[in-house]
Amino acid sequence: MSDAINxxxxxxxxxxxGFEVVYQRPHSLNDTQFTxxxxxxxxxxxxCIAEAIDELEIKDRMIGMAPVGCSVFAYWFFDFDFISxxxxxxxxxxxxxxxxxxxxIVLSYQGDGDLASIGAAEIVHAANRGEQITVxxxxxxxYGMTGGQMAPTSLEGMVTSTSPRGRDVSIAGKPIHVVExxxxxxxxxYAERTTAHDPKGLIKTKKAIKKAFEYQxxxxxxxxxxxxxxxxxxxxxxxxxxxxxxxxxxxxxxxxGVFKDIKEEG
Amino acid sequence: xxxxxxxxxKDDLAWLPKGRQLMKGNHAVCAGAIRAGCTAYFGYPITPxxxxxxxxxxxxxxxPNGIFLQGESEVASINMVMxxxxxxxxxxxxxxxxxxxxxxxxxxxxxxxxxxxxVMNVVRCGPGLxxxxxxxxxxxxxxxxxxxxxxxLITLAPASVHEMAEHAHLGFELACKWRNPAxxxxxxxxxxxxxxxxxxxxxxxxxxxxxxxxxxxRTGRKPNLVTSxxxxxxxxxxxxxxxxxxxxxxxxxxxxxxxxxxxxxEVLCVAYGSVSRAVMGTVRKLREEGMKIGLLRPITLWxxxxxxxxxxxxxxxxVVTYEMSxxxxxxxxxxATRLNPVPLHFVPRHGGLTFNPNDVETPLRAIYAxxxxxxxxxxxx
Ligand SMILES: Cc1ncc(C[n+]2csc(CCOP(=O)(O)OP(=O)(O)O)c2C)c(N)n1
Numbered sequence: 001m002s003d004a005i006n007x008x009x010x011x012x013x014x015x016x017x018g019f020e021v022v023y024q025r026p027h028s029l030n031d032t033q034f035t036x037x038x039x040x041x042x043x044x045x046x047x048c049i050a051e052a053i054d055e056l057e058i059k060d061r062m063i064g065m066a067p068v069g070c071s072v073f074a075y076w077f078f079d080f081d082f083i084s085x086x087x088x089x090x091x092x093x094x095x096x097x098x099x100x101x102x103x104x105i106v107l108s109y110q111g112d113g114d115l116a117s118i119g120a121a122e123i124v125h126a127a128n129r130g131e132q133i134t135v136x137x138x139x140x141x142x143y144g145m146t147g148g149q150m151a152p153t154s155l156e157g158m159v160t161s162t163s164p165r166g167r168d169v170s171i172a173g174k175p176i177h178v179v180e181x182x183x184x185x186x187x188x189x190y191a192e193r194t195t196a197h198d199p200k201g202l203i204k205t206k207k208a209i210k211k212a213f214e215y216q217x218x219x220x221x222x223x224x225x226x227x228x229x230x231x232x233x234x235x236x237x238x239x240x241x242x243x244x245x246x247x248x249x250x251x252x253x254x255x256x257g258v259f260k261d262i263k264e265e266g
Numbered sequence: 267x268x269x270x271x272x273x274x275x276k277d278d279l280a281w282l283p284k285g286r287q288l289m290k291g292n293h294a295v296c297a298g299a300i301r302a303g304c305t306a307y308f309g310y311p312i313t314p315x316x317x318x319x320x321x322x323x324x325x326x327x328x329x330p331n332g333i334f335l336q337g338e339s340e341v342a343s344i345n346m347v348m349x350x351x352x353x354x355x356x357x358x359x360x361x362x363x364x365x366x367x368x369x370x371x372x373x374x375x376x377x378x379x380x381x382x383x384x385v386m387n388v389v390r391c392g393p394g395l396x397x398x399x400x401x402x403x404x405x406x407x408x409x410x411x412x413x414x415x416x417x418x419l420i421t422l423a424p425a426s427v428h429e430m431a432e433h434a435h436l437g438f439e440l441a442c443k444w445r446n447p448a449x450x451x452x453x454x455x456x457x458x459x460x461x462x463x464x465x466x467x468x469x470x471x472x473x474x475x476x477x478x479x480x481x482x483x484r485t486g487r488k489p490n491l492v493t494s495x496x497x498x499x500x501x502x503x504x505x506x507x508x509x510x511x512x513x514x515x516x517x518x519x520x521x522x523x524x525x526x527x528x529x530x531x532e533v534l535c536v537a538y539g540s541v542s543r544a545v546m547g548t549v550r551k552l553r554e555e556g557m558k559i560g561l562l563r564p565i566t567l568w569x570x571x572x573x574x575x576x577x578x579x580x581x582x583x584x585v586v587t588y589e590m591s592x593x594x595x596x597x598x599x600x601x602a603t604r605l606n607p608v609p610l611h612f613v614p615r616h617g618g619l620t621f622n623p624n625d626v627e628t629p630l631r632a633i634y635a636x637x638x639x640x641x642x643x644x645x646x647x
Contacts, residue, residue: 060482060483060484060486061482063353063480063481066493072495073495073497075489075491075493078489079489080483080489081480081481081483081489081490081491082480082489082492082493083348083349083352083379083493084492084493084494084495085345085348085375086345086371086372086375089341089342089345089348089372092337092341092342092343092345092346092349093345093348093349093352095335095342095346095349096306096308096345096346096347096348096349096350096352096353097350097352097353097480098349099306099333099335099346099350100306100333100349100350100353100354100357100481101353101481101482103482104353104480104481104482121338121339121341121342122338122341122342122345124338125337125338125342
């Protein structure tokens, strides 16, 4: 699969004497290519997670939950223990793991169909119990893997393969606001929404994820970072237009910001 | 609880269930599990197994590193079990029929992930909400897979309260030896009645986290992956072949059953679990009258004692299956005897009704007198 890349690499001269490495692939990522589509931000968010883990030096303590969705093979990319969970059940699996191995730092990586639809009960109860886990929630307003069906987060009027005339809120309800909802629960220590559509958003995303891991390390409770992402392929947009759509349309419906921070509350 | 703590100060092993006790089956299974090294339980209340989750909610708090959590649903609970099993714990859950149906997706994943765990189904009468009376209608679900895909569960059918404790240990041993989920299939009769249990006879296991388990990586090993997905059919086929081979070895090694007065029997009865006790009583009684009747009690329902049944059936004039169902294990009896067609009889109880002595004896006398007794004769249809 990566033969072409490897050939290219072979042609690129190695750093000469006097050079020092200032930027490289995070240790927490494997030396392999992402398999995500053009215009998808799963890869960028993986990078944010990996950099946060490297900076906190917690790679050896990490256990990841891969969801059912486009990131089902997240374990191809991350270089630590992983389990691939049934659709929506990652927070329950994470509960079992964290309680069995409390020293572990547990990451539940989930899409919006996975977390906000089929797994709505599991995420609410894990949050309410204050499970010491970190959830990275990819809100791309659509079911990516199955080909662009309506998600609970799809915008009002949004055309998807199962809402061909646009999401009709009288039939399907309005898009669900996950971090707002979860931040009402006392078990939640940190809840933030960020966006991954531009570099500024990605810097904030990484910061938020790092903070969430830190809170988990301190045993403060449940932490979640919702990241607004694009799905260019299934929304029939170019990667550029898809990113712009996230920045404009999604951002209007889903406001970025910190919704719960147990430390700020004192 | 405070008394327990005071005792614990005197005795490091105060948490260990021990001694000869008069117990309910649902308690005995948990006591046996804790002796067998079970340190984690996740479940959701449902009758007639609530004594199990209630027992664990207290007992596991005293077990070193014990974990008890009442999940928000059976779906969540089985996935918590998956997580704890992947992290190397001996972990169990229990439920009853409607709850077991909800766990099937998770059990299918666990089987393909080759994780050991123990699940108890205290079967109640279905389909649907049914009622809470004893029944055996979940036999197919237990022994033929239950969830999606080709897997099988190691299925144990205890017939006494002491055996509930024994089977908790056996279930964990087999599950861990073969890296396959195991199920205790029982009913409210065994689950809720009280009998003496010799807990000291149940081995104490100090379970250690296996190498394949996930967890904090203290040795710099390669990442451990627990998964049930192989996207490339070539890879999946290879995985399937490995598991098929494992199942063949398991079937050859782990069949368990009890033969009762089968040697010179002319009529062979087949029954498992609570039903086998009613049948055994009747066999004993009719033997005293000189009637040559025997009983085969499968202890493992998967793997099933096909070979034993085939050999025993060669020597008898008829085989009678007693079951609290519309007719499930009888199909395995038919499979076992397909090459030497002996008349098969089916005596069921429905709706949650249990077998009274007469329900066993009256048809048995008729079959003994006439191996072709038309009231009970059964054929595949
Ligand atoms: C029980 C179950 N139902 C449905 C599916 C099919 N399925 C696979 S991925 C998916 C949607 C995933 O969408 P999302 O969580 O938004 O993640 P994305 O693919 O967009 O990253 C569905 C419905 C499944 N695998 N299991």
